[in-house]
Amino acid sequence: MTKDKAVTQRTGNTPDRNHKITIHTMTNEILYLLLPDYAAHEVVYLSEAIACDKQAIKTNPKYVNKTVAATMDPICSCGSFRTLPDYTFDTMPDDYAALVLIGGFGWTREELATPVVPIVQRAIQTGKIIGAICNAASFLARHGFLNNVRHTGNGIDQLKLWGGDNYTNEAQYVHEQAVSDRRIVTANGSAALEFTRELLLLLENDTPERIEMYYQFYKQGFCTLFP
Amino acid sequence: MTKDKAVTQRTGNTPDRNHKITIHTMTNEILYLLLPDYAAHEVVYLSEAIACDKQAIKTNPKYVNKTVAATMDPICSCGSFRTLPDYTFDTMPDDYAALVLIGGFGWTREELATPVVPIVQRAIQTGKIIGAICNAASFLARHGFLNNVRHTGNGIDQLKLWGGDNYTNEAQYVHEQAVSDRRIVTANGSAALEFTRELLLLLENDTPERIEMYYQFYKQGFCTLFP
Numbered sequence: 001m002t003k004d005k006a007v008t009q010r011t012g013n014t015p016d017r018n019h020k021i022t023i024h025t026m027t028n029e030i031l032y033l034l035l036p037d038y039a040a041h042e043v044v045y046l047s048e049a050i051a052c053d054k055q056a057i058k059t060n061p062k063y064v065n066k067t068v069a070a071t072m073d074p075i076c077s078c079g080s081f082r083t084l085p086d087y088t089f090d091t092m093p094d095d096y097a098a099l100v101l102i103g104g105f106g107w108t109r110e111e112l113a114t115p116v117v118p119i120v121q122r123a124i125q126t127g128k129i130i131g132a133i134c135n136a137a138s139f140l141a142r143h144g145f146l147n148n149v150r151h152t153g154n155g156i157d158q159l160k161l162w163g164g165d166n167y168t169n170e171a172q173y174v175h176e177q178a179v180s181d182r183r184i185v186t187a188n189g190s191a192a193l194e195f196t197r198e199l200l201l202l203l204e205n206d207t208p209e210r211i212e213m214y215y216q217f218y219k220q221g222f223c224t225l226f227p
Numbered sequence: 228m229t230k231d232k233a234v235t236q237r238t239g240n241t242p243d244r245n246h247k248i249t250i251h252t253m254t255n256e257i258l259y260l261l262l263p264d265y266a267a268h269e270v271v272y273l274s275e276a277i278a279c280d281k282q283a284i285k286t287n288p289k290y291v292n293k294t295v296a297a298t299m300d301p302i303c304s305c306g307s308f309r310t311l312p313d314y315t316f317d318t319m320p321d322d323y324a325a326l327v328l329i330g331g332f333g334w335t336r337e338e339l340a341t342p343v344v345p346i347v348q349r350a351i352q353t354g355k356i357i358g359a360i361c362n363a364a365s366f367l368a369r370h371g372f373l374n375n376v377r378h379t380g381n382g383i384d385q386l387k388l389w390g391g392d393n394y395t396n397e398a399q400y401v402h403e404q405a406v407s408d409r410r411i412v413t414a415n416g417s418a419a420l421e422f423t424r425e426l427l428l429l430l431e432n433d434t435p436e437r438i439e440m441y442y443q444f445y446k447q448g449f450c451t452l453f454p
Contacts, residue, residue, distance in 0.1 A: 041272055044271055044304075047306025051307045057305060078275055079270075079292060082310060086309075188448075189449070227402070
């Protein structure tokens with residue numbers, strides 16, 4: 001999935017000379033954006049479906065999971081697991097397959113959430129797949145990112161509370177566990193499995209039938225499916 | 228929850244002299260044992276119920292989550308998140324509230340799994356609460372730890388396959404998502420929520436009614452409960 005992109009760069013000093021630079025662009029990376037006290041339960045099913053199957057870690061996965069945070073310091077989940085980021089907001093690649101905004105309590109703190117705004121703006125401008133669940137969906141409402149898409153979140157009241165005047169799209173709020181529209185997937189905090197299913201479908205991580213099997217296995221459980 | 232224990236230690240050289248040493252024993256720690264490629268989805272609901280409520284990180288939680296691994300090096304989950312351990316197998320406390328063995332692919336590798344055997348032996352001898360899910364339940368079967376308790380796991384065939392001659396308790400296998408007996412909770416890999424519920428009840432982390440609400444919120448989902 002590594003794409004070699006031939007980039008023609010013109011230097012300032014010698015405007016008549018072109019330097020060809022080969023940049024390895026990992027277009028198959030899925031970036032999970034971590035804020036402090038992030039809700040790990042919301043992305044575990046997604047990240048596992050990407051990286052492994054029932055038997056083992058995939059040897060040739062279609063996508064690769066990477067974590068992104070403000071700095072390279074460990075980020076503590078709201079379950080107290082300390083996670084090491086793979087990238088910072090400054091070192092994350094420009095090109096990638098999807099940006100996943102994990103919910104949690106960090107979104108309630110302006111100083112943590114505001115630096116994410118330009119990252120989402122660029123993602124939308126370049127047509128990236130975006131996932132936002134729980135408070136991360138509320139964050140999208142707050143900054144007007146849900147005004148042109150069908151969407152959901154932690155209920156319409158929460159979206160209006162967070163969004164205030166910036167949220168003008170109550171008409172396209174859908175009261176479902178997860179909603180996928182125009183490459184943006186939103187979900188409420190209890191909808192980890194539905195969020196996963198919609199993102200896996202958008203990413204074409206597997207056939208729709210196998211994605212549905214994965215969903216049902218965890219939704220219904222082993223003992224219900226195989227009594 | 229820190230308990231100051233006055234320990235009387237007799238030294239070898241001066242057998243008539245007692246040294247009083249104060250040891251701070253964190254009896255409220257829940258230890259999550261991490262092997263490489265651990266299945267994070269299996270413990271996220273548990274660790275979050277311990278550390279936070281719907282609104283925020285708890286200021287006075289009844290228990291504290293800690294992670295334990297063979298070394299202090301980061302451990303990669305099977306969803307590719309890198310987790311920093313809090314303790315090693317050598318530095319983990321003798322006293323704690325519960326030992327949680329997370330499933331995943333590490334249990335299939337003898338060199339990774341065998342060092343966990345004495346940890347489980349001590350936990351059973353000292354009456355600790357033990358949780359084991361998915362391949363970690365199969366690991367318990369392999370080493371004869373399920374021979375005196377009602378239990379479940381990834382199906383009876385898997386337990387017999389892993390356990391071989393060491394597993395002699397097919398009679399007490401129960402085909403349910405999670406089973407709690409004699410302070411040991413076992414579950415299959417799709418049963419993260421049921422595993423969580425049984426452990427929260429054993430730990431008396433909250434009232435049974437509130438533990439059931441927590442379970443149902445994630446099992447049924449926000450849009451089913453609040454249509």
